[in-house]
Amino acid sequence: MKRGDSRxxxxxxxxxxxxxxxxxxxxxxxxxxxAQEILVLIATFALLALGLNVVVGxxxxxxLGYIAFYATGAYAWGIFSGAGPxxxxxxxxxxxxxxxxxxxxxxxxxxxxxIGVMLGSPTLRLRGDYLAIVTLGFGxxxxxxxxxxxxxxxxxxxxxxxxxPRIPFIxxxxxLNPVPYYYLLLLLLIVGIFVIRxxxxxxxxxxWIAIREDEVAAEAMGVPxxxxxxxxxxxxxxxxxVAGVVFASKSNYVSPASxxxxxxxxxxxxxxxxxxxxxxxxxxxxxxxxGIPSFLQLRFPELDEYRYWTFGVILVAMxxxxxxxxxxxxRREAELxxxxxxxxxxxxx
Amino acid sequence: xxxxxxxxxxxTKVFGGLTAVHAVDLExxxxxxxxxxxxxxxxxxxxxxxxxxxYKPDGGEIRLEGSxxxxxxxxxxxxxxxxxxxxxxxxxxxxxxxxNVEVGLDAQHRAGAISAILHLRRHRIENEEASREGLNLLxxxxxxxxxxxxxxxLSYGDQRRLEIARALGTKPKxxxxxxxxxxxxxxxxxxLMALIRKIRDSGVTVLLIEHDMRVVMxxxxxxxxxxxxxxxxxxxxxxxxxxxxxxxxxxxxxxAEDAAGA
Ligand SMILES: Nc1ncnc2c1ncn2[C@@H]1O[C@H](COP(=O)(O)OP(=O)(O)OP(=O)(O)O)[C@@H](O)[C@H]1O
Ligand SMILES: [Mg+2]
Numbered sequence: 001m002k003r004g005d006s007r008x009x010x011x012x013x014x015x016x017x018x019x020x021x022x023x024x025x026x027x028x029x030x031x032x033x034x035a036q037e038i039l040v041l042i043a044t045f046a047l048l049a050l051g052l053n054v055v056v057g058x059x060x061x062x063x064l065g066y067i068a069f070y071a072t073g074a075y076a077w078g079i080f081s082g083a084g085p086x087x088x089x090x091x092x093x094x095x096x097x098x099x100x101x102x103x104x105x106x107x108x109x110x111x112x113x114x115i116g117v118m119l120g121s122p123t124l125r126l127r128g129d130y131l132a133i134v135t136l137g138f139g140x141x142x143x144x145x146x147x148x149x150x151x152x153x154x155x156x157x158x159x160x161x162x163x164x165p166r167i168p169f170i171x172x173x174x175x176l177n178p179v180p181y182y183y184l185l186l187l188l189l190i191v192g193i194f195v196i197r198x199x200x201x202x203x204x205x206x207x208w209i210a211i212r213e214d215e216v217a218a219e220a221m222g223v224p225x226x227x228x229x230x231x232x233x234x235x236x237x238x239x240x241x242v243a244g245v246v247f248a249s250k251s252n253y254v255s256p257a258s259x260x261x262x263x264x265x266x267x268x269x270x271x272x273x274x275x276x277x278x279x280x281x282x283x284x285x286x287x288x289x290x291g292i293p294s295f296l297q298l299r300f301p302e303l304d305e306y307r308y309w310t311f312g313v314i315l316v317a318m319x320x321x322x323x324x325x326x327x328x329x330x331r332r333e334a335e336l337x338x339x340x341x342x343x344x345x346x347x348x349x
Numbered sequence: 350x351x352x353x354x355x356x357x358x359x360x361t362k363v364f365g366g367l368t369a370v371h372a373v374d375l376e377x378x379x380x381x382x383x384x385x386x387x388x389x390x391x392x393x394x395x396x397x398x399x400x401x402x403x404y405k406p407d408g409g410e411i412r413l414e415g416s417x418x419x420x421x422x423x424x425x426x427x428x429x430x431x432x433x434x435x436x437x438x439x440x441x442x443x444x445x446x447x448x449n450v451e452v453g454l455d456a457q458h459r460a461g462a463i464s465a466i467l468h469l470r471r472h473r474i475e476n477e478e479a480s481r482e483g484l485n486l487l488x489x490x491x492x493x494x495x496x497x498x499x500x501x502x503l504s505y506g507d508q509r510r511l512e513i514a515r516a517l518g519t520k521p522k523x524x525x526x527x528x529x530x531x532x533x534x535x536x537x538x539x540x541l542m543a544l545i546r547k548i549r550d551s552g553v554t555v556l557l558i559e560h561d562m563r564v565v566m567x568x569x570x571x572x573x574x575x576x577x578x579x580x581x582x583x584x585x586x587x588x589x590x591x592x593x594x595x596x597x598x599x600x601x602x603x604x605a606e607d608a609a610g611a
């Protein structure tokens with residue numbers, strides 16, 4: 001590659017990024033309330049996809065129960081806000097009312113990191129298919145627990161009247177208006193992208209890709225593979241948890257129905273469609289997976305029954321025309337230009 | 350006697366009913382290039398896997414500079430000072446050559462997630478060091494022009510060199526090479542022999558599995574011979590060539606007797 005080439009490319013992506021950023025900032029001011037709701041949905045999914053991309057795209061760990069971490073985040077705010085069946089030693093109108101949401105947003109980082117490590121320590125020793133099955137099971141267990149543990153989660157009825165966030169000091173109340181949630185998610189996305197990009201460009205990112213490429217060789221080159229996989233898992237879990245807190249505070253209501261396997265698959269689709277291991281890809285994937293069907297539904301409500309049909313068409317078309325994803329990571333791009341190599345035999349030779 | 354860098358004592362590895370490595374003793378001195386030869390299936394790679402912790406030996410002891418390595422995870426053994434290459438190339442195919450070597454170099458690095466996120470000093474220094482030393486190592490093995498090429502695009506011989514560079518990145522005391530000359534043409538083999546000597550001269554001890562006897566004769570001062578999991582002979586290569594047990598292992602009993610009778 002010539003040097004001028006890469007500079008032009010950088011200028012182009014820089015321009016493109018600025019454009020996307022400006023659009024993302026002003027768009028809620030230009031559209032209807034219904035479209036604003038969709039924007040919140042897209043931003044939530046983008047955050048979820050961003051986190052899952054670390055697990056699946058970078059470290060190569062197929063996690064099919066990812067949505068469980070979204071659920072724990074959502075329930076954390078539902079329960080700690082005092083809206084759930086467990087009575088909290090504070091009432092919502094107090095000091096807690098202004099600060100509670102923001103505190104829980106941070107507490108969830110710790111909670112989900114803990115859950116991620118707890119779940120990951122035994123399971124991340126497994127490889128490939130086994131890990132996928134175990135995480136699939138974990139996702140279902142969390143949903144089933146939420147569905148049955150009435151004294152904590154309110155069972156199938158869920159938790160309602162979850163408080164909306166307030167901004168301390170100025171006393172701004174998020175309420176039902178989707179726009180502040182959208183901007184909050186945008187802020188969280190920016191923080192997430194910043195953190196994950198920096199990790200990607202460090203020895204940790206290198207270790208993740210090495211594990212994805214060849215775990216035996218990574219270990220032999222001194223990569224503490226279990227630790228690095230746990231880190232990827234924990235980062236995915238915290239990202240999803242934060243998204244869950246915002247979701248619960250926005251929708252004011254959580255129930256197990258929001259966290260079924262299909263939701264996990266949807267996020268996974270966003271990551272794969274966008275391009276595994278690519279941060280902009282995950283964001284684009286989220287837009288395509290939830291944005292396009294939602295906008296179509298908004299524009300053509302009579303086509304509602306075709307909703308999953310469009311989804312299927314998008315998937316099939318992508319697999320045929322752009323298997324490497326919408327915005328593939330540079331590494332993947334290179335890989336797919338060549339034939340897939342034969343499987344590495346089980347024995348280490 | 351001189352200090353042994355690696356002491357392998359009565360190491361055994363069993364797969365089901367098959368004893369792939371049987372009570373093998375091996376003592377490698379610091380600064381030597383030791384050969385490890387034997388017919389196909391003799392247990393050479395299995396011994397490497399035991400030394401590097403990929404397999405857990407069923408018996409025996411492995412010591413590096415006197416301290417036991419048994420039961421360590423492979424990444425700990427690597428950090429203790431033993432690096433390896435693989436008989437069947439196992440590079441990180443999607444990563445560039447430079448990145449492959451950087452992964453090896455990262456074995457020495459300590460910067461954690463916080464350091465990376467906040468671009469703290471340690472992260473910056475180590476990251477910069479990784480690319481600088483990575484390029485040096487690529488130059489050392491002679492493939493720096495492919496630094497930014499995804500490693501799977503490299504030729505077979507260059508991939509083998511890259512595996513060596515990646516292993517050297519971990520700053521080993523002992524480098525285990527598993528058939529590095531496989532698939533190389535004569536010119537590449539010449540270069541490889543020079544490279545192995547250069548590695549030794551840089552202070553790294555080498556244990557070399559190799560089928561190509563010209564390479565073994567060319568670089569090894571001493572050679573150990575494995576057959577059916579057991580060490581059957583050890584000594585300078587010229588001497589082993591006349592050893593009836595070695596000839597028998599490679600060519601069968603009758604040929605060996607003929608050779609002895611002639
Ligand atoms: N993971 C494994 N499971 C079962 N048997 C194995 C395993 N790895 C090696 N073996 C067996 O152990 C024996 C020794 O194999 P090994 O690969 O160590 O031989 P080698 O000396 O490296 O041979 P080559 O020169 O062909 O590479 C062989 O019979 C092989 O089939
Ligand atoms: Mg072998």
